[in-house]
Amino acid sequence: MVRFTLNGRPQALDVEAEMPLLWALRDEIGLTGTKYGCGQALCGACTVLVDGQPVRACQTPVGDLENRVVATIEGAAGRVAEAVQNAWTGLDVPQCGYCQSGQVLAAIALLSENRSPSDADIDAALAGNLCRCATYHRIRAAVHAAARALA
Amino acid sequence: MLAKFLDSTAGSPAPSRRGLLIGAAAISGGLMIGFRGGARAQGAKPAAPANPFAGYVTIGADNSVTIHSAHMDMGQGIYHGIATLVNEELRADWAQIRVEGGWGNPALFGNVNWGGAIQGTGGSTGMQSSFERYRRAGAVARQMLVNAAAAEWKVPAAEIVVERGLLRHGARQAPFGAFAARAAALPVPADVALRAPQDWIYIGKDRDVLPKFDSRAKVTGRQDFTIDVRLPGLLTAVMIHPPLFGATLKSFDAAKARTMKGVVDVVATPRGLAVVADNMWRALRAREAVTAEWDTSQAETRSSEALMAEYRALAAKPGVATAEVKGDVEKAFAGAARIVEAIYEFPYLAHAALEPMNAIARIENGRVEVWGGHQMPDIYQGIAARVAGVTPDKVTLHVMKTGGGFGRRAVIDGDVVAEAVAVSRVLGGRPVRVQWTREDDMRAGRYRPAYIHRLKAGLDAAGNIVAWQNHIVGQSILAGTPFEQGLVRNGVDLTSVEGAQHLPYAFPAMKVELTSTRVGVPVLWWRAVGSTHTAYAVEAFLDEVAAAAGKDPVQFRLALMKDHPRHAAVLRLAAEKAGWGQPLPAGRFRGIAIAESFETIVAQVAEVSVEGNLPRVHRVVCALDCGVAVNPDNIRAQMEGGIGFGLGAILKSKLTLDKGRVVEGNFDGYEVLRLDEMPRVEVHILPSSTKPTGVGEPGVPPIGPAVANAFHAASGRRIRVLPFTRPENA
Ligand code: FES
Ligand code: FES
Numbered sequence: 071m072v073r074f075t076l077n078g079r080p081q082a083l084d085v086e087a088e089m090p091l092l093w094a095l096r097d098e099i100g101l102t103g104t105k106y107g108c109g110q111a112l113c114g115a116c117t118v119l120v121d122g123q124p125v126r127a128c129q130t131p132v133g134d135l136e137n138r139v140v141a142t143i144e145g146a147a148g149r150v151a152e153a154v155q156n157a158w159t160g161l162d163v164p165q166c167g168y169c170q171s172g173q174v175l176a177a178i179a180l181l182s183e184n185r186s187p188s189d190a191d192i193d194a195a196l197a198g199n200l201c202r203c204a205t206y207h208r209i210r211a212a213v214h215a216a217a218r219a220l221a
Numbered sequence: 222m223l224a225k226f227l228d229s230t231a232g233s234p235a236p237s238r239r240g241l242l243i244g245a246a247a248i249s250g251g252l253m254i255g256f257r258g259g260a261r262a263q264g265a266k267p268a269a270p271a272n273p274f275a276g277y278v279t280i281g282a283d284n285s286v287t288i289h290s291a292h293m294d295m296g297q298g299i300y301h302g303i304a305t306l307v308n309e310e311l312r313a314d315w316a317q318i319r320v321e322g323g324w325g326n327p328a329l330f331g332n333v334n335w336g337g338a339i340q341g342t343g344g345s346t347g348m349q350s351s352f353e354r355y356r357r358a359g360a361v362a363r364q365m366l367v368n369a370a371a372a373e374w375k376v377p378a379a380e381i382v383v384e385r386g387l388l389r390h391g392a393r394q395a396p397f398g399a400f401a402a403r404a405a406a407l408p409v410p411a412d413v414a415l416r417a418p419q420d421w422i423y424i425g426k427d428r429d430v431l432p433k434f435d436s437r438a439k440v441t442g443r444q445d446f447t448i449d450v451r452l453p454g455l456l457t458a459v460m461i462h463p464p465l466f467g468a469t470l471k472s473f474d475a476a477k478a479r480t481m482k483g484v485v486d487v488v489a490t491p492r493g494l495a496v497v498a499d500n501m502w503r504a505l506r507a508r509e510a511v512t513a514e515w516d517t518s519q520a521e522t523r524s525s526e527a528l529m530a531e532y533r534a535l536a537a538k539p540g541v542a543t544a545e546v547k548g549d550v551e552k553a554f555a556g557a558a559r560i561v562e563a564i565y566e567f568p569y570l571a572h573a574a575l576e577p578m579n580a581i582a583r584i585e586n587g588r589v590e591v592w593g594g595h596q597m598p599d600i601y602q603g604i605a606a607r608v609a610g611v612t613p614d615k616v617t618l619h620v621m622k623t624g625g626g627f628g629r630r631a632v633i634d635g636d637v638v639a640e641a642v643a644v645s646r647v648l649g650g651r652p653v654r655v656q657w658t659r660e661d662d663m664r665a666g667r668y669r670p671a672y673i674h675r676l677k678a679g680l681d682a683a684g685n686i687v688a689w690q691n692h693i694v695g696q697s698i699l700a701g702t703p704f705e706q707g708l709v710r711n712g713v714d715l716t717s718v719e720g721a722q723h724l725p726y727a728f729p730a731m732k733v734e735l736t737s738t739r740v741g742v743p744v745l746w747w748r749a750v751g752s753t754h755t756a757y758a759v760e761a762f763l764d765e766v767a768a769a770a771g772k773d774p775v776q777f778r779l780a781l782m783k784d785h786p787r788h789a790a791v792l793r794l795a796a797e798k799a800g801w802g803q804p805l806p807a808g809r810f811r812g813i814a815i816a817e818s819f820e821t822i823v824a825q826v827a828e829v830s831v832e833g834n835l836p837r838v839h840r841v842v843c844a845l846d847c848g849v850a851v852n853p854d855n856i857r858a859q860m861e862g863g864i865g866f867g868l869g870a871i872l873k874s875k876l877t878l879d880k881g882r883v884v885e886g887n888f889d890g891y892e893v894l895r896l897d898e899m900p901r902v903e904v905h906i907l908p909s910s911t912k913p914t915g916v917g918e919p920g921v922p923p924i925g926p927a928v929a930n931a932f933h934a935a936s937g938r939r940i941r942v943l944p945f946t947r948p949e950n951a
Pocket of ligand 1: 105106107108109110111112113114115116117126127128129
């Protein structure tokens, strides 16, 4: 049994310790906002925040989560999250939308630590989050817009 | 393109746009517009509507407006586009509107651009096929609601105003739902005038007027894709596909896997083994415990290098088929003052949509349900029925939005759909999702084919082109499909040569030849299809010829475009907005390219510098003519996305065969564009009042040659073997 905090609430999970958080979230807990794109930490679709840091849920065994604080897209809340999501909708960033849970969480993590990121900061923070629809142009603009809203 | 095939098929109804009639029907307490289409009305053989309750627009007693889209949405924004068309006429409140995927009624949903007999999304036809009929559906619905209100209120229909979901007359007003049932009982108005362009309040308007209604769901994790569908007792299956294309299963041993936690069964299907479990991870773990033996005697075992060597040898010979010929080419070359020649090589490419392929099937009481990205619904309905052993009317489709697609979900054999139904059937109808892993998705075939173009141009002493020749070698996408009969003419697959023939350039003599190869690798249309390679070959080579003639690439093209003013206008706009001819910061260089695909003309100017052996693309200026711009911001988004998609492919993407095995399996080997490589993009849309044409694909073709031409300007090097990162380009 693993116990951690998920989106602000206590979560107990009785599954194999090696099961990646991605599949535990999707198939056991029923939170499907976290997406599967590669399973190998190569695409960022499964990005969640663990203790505020972006991690790839597909490569995070649930056994490692004891007492940690996990936030998924369903639990994204607060000033920074709101600024990011509003910037994203304001620019109509999503095309298919499949990568966007991960993009939004990665942007929240970046802006939580760096309130005025440069293009280079954004590149460094988000280059691991693939978007096959290539919404990158707007993602970059939306991060700047969110930063302005938070200033 | 499919229109040609369907028109040529005897007995197939091909209703003209004009002939499409709109009907209406009462549904419980509501109104439904468009319960059947023109095929029947024209007296053609009716296509039996398997789902008679599907229509274009349904208005409920609860004021809901449900639009049934003839096209599936994979991110290209067609749901938004179709809603814009309907609501331009209907004027519901946007909060009332919902868009769902329609299916099961080819008479209603048949793709107008393909002749109207079959429903499908592809060839960037969605907006063009929808422009007339969805506006008409909205107009008819509005008129019937107005007529019902007029009768009830005893006022002239012409005095009733419709705005934001309300019918109003003087002080009286009512929501749509109040009159939906009554409207459904009224006769369908024979001819409803569509609003004139100057009265449009949504078509042509930007994001500030009409933001996309699904963006919020997509940034909060609430947009459901096939991978997210939840059903009671839903199982997950992962596939074990044959290791080589054309290999078949001999035997397998799943004894150990069957004992593992959560595993339900391991079953054989015609497309491979399926490992079924209660959870994706458990299915994956069990898959590793299954061993299988395959019969590879009929399998494709060549390597990429061997294939390309064969293609080069074929390209050196005359083409097997001639796609286009004009003038006396031999004589023109013989008289040329100068000859320029080059060979361009293109690899296999995977679609690699971010949501790997999947489908869900359930069979209950003889009824089959299939959830998925149903890009060819009629065909998938038939496949599901055949695999389940029922008639098509027993099949219900649930059309899901998909996490990308780029052509991959329009596959004639219905691959993952067939797998899901087969597995469910073996399991007695239990609901099961077949979910491919990234590796399965990348290695299961259906690629943009590899091609070679052998190009030759003759110049006169003044540097004018007197002769042009292109010999294309590669697999036919249509061979072996039901479309072969109509779209492969005299040995020429139109999808192999589109973008290389009927060029906007006036060459006095020219010839385009094709040699289609037989390779056991399954291929498919990949965002922009033929133009993904033809535009690169033609536009990069034309740049070589311009350089040989000592001419400016823009002026050189414009001089050849005398008979194509629309192309010339797009090229000029891109050049002007990019500041063509004006100085750039040190180390920056420009390149230009233009391509027409699916009737949309796009020109792009890329601004690059050189980093190591590769270009860094800083800025792309894109100009296009797509007719009436229905959703300008979505057009910009599709150009931006098309540029990023195409740029990643030409810079980095390739699939390699090693003795028939696909080497790349994930995003480490198969590289795609990342955020830090995305240029700034500016999009300029030419104002137009002609019919709208598509934008989902046409942004892709010009970016490759524009970057290649800029890279040559920057480095003096021509990249003729793709992608740029290939060692031979270093
Ligand atoms: S699914 Fe985890 S990084 Fe791609
Ligand atoms: S929006 Fe489609 S993958 Fe990013």
